[in-house]
Amino acid sequence: SAPTAASVGVASAEAVASNANRRGLVLVNTSAATISLAVGAAAVLNSGVTLMPNGGTFVMDEYTFTTGQIRAIASLAASNLAIQELTA
DSSP states (O other), X not given: OXXXXXXXXXXXXXXXXXXXXXXXXXXXXXXXXXXXXXXXXXXXXTSSEEEOXXXXXXXXXXXXXXXXXXXXXXXXXXXXXXXXEEEX
16 A cells, blocks of 8 residues: 555544555654554553654554554644555
8 A cells, every 4th residue: 555644633533444455554653742552442642552753663563463443642633643554
């Protein structure tokens, strides 16, 4: 898939939709805020997978692989989350 981005706010919301064809996922926090992620549940700031500002990265591997929805929340409104989803 082509690279994309999500604007993450201060309330938990979908950042990456469920995708049965997903084979991999890379998420990079390119904002000045902290972004926390959750799989298939509401994201809670500073809980679960937390990406630190300006480059915090999550790379899905064999132990964290899911085709489910990824939700995100940030410490500041309109925080950018870069997304590279790999599909079949």
